[in-house]
Amino acid sequence: MQNEFYNDFDLERSPATPLADNEYRSAFQIERDRIIFSYPFRRLQSKTQVFQSGEYDFYRTRLTHSIEVAKIGRSICDYLRARSEYLGDDFHIDADLTEAVGLAHDLGHPPFGHIGERKLNTLTAEHGGFEGNAQTLRILTELVYERPGRTKGIAPTRALLDGVMKYKALQTEWIAVDGRAPEHHFIYDKQSAWREFIFAGESIPDALNNPRALNSFKSIECQIMDWADDTAYSLHDIVDGIHARYITVGSVQEWAAGQQLEPAQGEQIETLCQVIRDNRYEPYFGSRVGLFVHGCTLVPRSGFLADKTNRHAFSLEIDPAVKAESKLYKKIALDLIFKSTPIQQIEFKGGHILEGLFKALCEHGIERGNAGLHLLPEAVQELLAAESTEAGRYRRLCDYTAGLTDGQAVRTYKRLFDPDFGSIAELV
Numbered sequence: 001m002q003n004e005f006y007n008d009f010d011l012e013r014s015p016a017t018p019l020a021d022n023e024y025r026s027a028f029q030i031e032r033d034r035i036i037f038s039y040p041f042r043r044l045q046s047k048t049q050v051f052q053s054g055e056y057d058f059y060r061t062r063l064t065h066s067i068e069v070a071k072i073g074r075s076i077c078d079y080l081r082a083r084s085e086y087l088g089d090d091f092h093i094d095a096d097l098t099e100a101v102g103l104a105h106d107l108g109h110p111p112f113g114h115i116g117e118r119k120l121n122t123l124t125a126e127h128g129g130f131e132g133n134a135q136t137l138r139i140l141t142e143l144v145y146e147r148p149g150r151t152k153g154i155a156p157t158r159a160l161l162d163g164v165m166k167y168k169a170l171q172t173e174w175i176a177v178d179g180r181a182p183e184h185h186f187i188y189d190k191q192s193a194w195r196e197f198i199f200a201g202e203s204i205p206d207a208l209n210n211p212r213a214l215n216s217f218k219s220i221e222c223q224i225m226d227w228a229d230d231t232a233y234s235l236h237d238i239v240d241g242i243h244a245r246y247i248t249v250g251s252v253q254e255w256a257a258g259q260q261l262e263p264a265q266g267e268q269i270e271t272l273c274q275v276i277r278d279n280r281y282e283p284y285f286g287s288r289v290g291l292f293v294h295g296c297t298l299v300p301r302s303g304f305l306a307d308k309t310n311r312h313a314f315s316l317e318i319d320p321a322v323k324a325e326s327k328l329y330k331k332i333a334l335d336l337i338f339k340s341t342p343i344q345q346i347e348f349k350g351g352h353i354l355e356g357l358f359k360a361l362c363e364h365g366i367e368r369g370n371a372g373l374h375l376l377p378e379a380v381q382e383l384l385a386a387e388s389t390e391a392g393r394y395r396r397l398c399d400y401t402a403g404l405t406d407g408q409a410v411r412t413y414k415r416l417f418d419p420d421f422g423s424i425a426e427l428v
Helices: 027-036 039-046 062-083 095-104 113-123 132-143 158-164 171-178 189-198 211-215 220-243 249-257 263-277 281-294 320-338 341-367 378-386 390-403 406-417
Strands: 296-300 314-318
Touching: 027 095, 027 158, 039 062, 039 406, 062 095, 062 220, 062 281, 062 296, 095 158, 095 220, 113 341, 113 390, 132 158, 132 189, 132 390, 158 189, 158 220, 171 211, 220 281, 220 296, 220 314, 220 320, 249 263, 249 320, 263 281, 263 320, 281 320, 314 320, 320 341, 341 378, 341 390, 341 406, 378 390
Parallel strands: none
Antiparallel strands: 296 314
16 A cells, blocks of 8 residues: 655656666665665664673674664654544555664764763864764765765665764754854764755744754654653663662662652662562563553644655654653762762773774874875775865765774774884784
8 A cells, every 4th residue: 555645756766767667665674775785883782872782792783773763763654643633544644664764773872982982073073073963873874885986875866865864964054053062963074965955945934043943843743753762761771770780779769869850760760679579570661661652642743845855744742741750860870879989980891983083094094194004994994085185085984983983993992002012923
């Protein structure tokens, strides 16, 4: 049965690429499959989510988090299709597309989690900056099938690009407003062409003509991914924190004593403590995923692009009580896990490693030109040599550094700076 929710505008690909005559999959299924079988997706298995990858087998990595986000996104699509008065069998949000968006949403994250993202942005601020979402866009459009002499993406549909592009404001647009380079929530200036593709060349209306408003303009699949992401990390970070003993009955009670909590929040804290005591927090938080899915409602909206695509003719509304519960869990995770001394020390170390590594690679890969040592893999050196501008060379070096897994970054750093690590017989 034809799904009338999508039209040719949504399915247009860039560059234009027709489906094969014998293709049995939809365009969105093809995109999902290409993401799953890509090298950048596999690398997420060794990138930090909360705790450094490889720390213990049962903690979530960036890969398992992405899989969970994709599954929650599918569940939201199925729930809305079954319950929303606006949807039906022949008019619904495509679950394959939403799954692809969820699987892809963290492809651009560098090693060492958010400290890695902040550190790379600081190091490259004068050369366009670094942002995880912008890097995801770059991977999908240019880097998935990268090799010397050619860069190639998956020829994504407008619908997929719009779903993945969580932020749409350029770095220079933020600078024009704030007078300084942004810390996050931007895309690279050269990606303005992809934004124009998403908007089909239409002028941005005055109501959206500032970075904050523009970043809030999201397709329905992007909104679903965003809430699925919130659901996954607000619930699952708590579970991993309990496993790791950062979150205990004592630490939660001590934290709560210093907060001004609403009655509903107080009850949720008591429940959290009880499920920890009873050792049933895994099934409890598993059941909360369903509650967070059921908290979604679809409402019509009008405005920019709503006349061109149903993806911008609807908004996702979240039950306020469910949203408040998610906010409470994120606050607990922030204060008891991410701000804890051991995690802050590990973050500091990750940032130190990434800074030392990036500066050494810059010195010998860019600044010294032909006089520099060959510290980079040959394929990366060829890509750098093919760039005609300094900004292009810094972007290529940033691509390489961001693409490293936690383990690769550590090993490369040791090979460069640890006298007792590595040998001349070692393969890169």
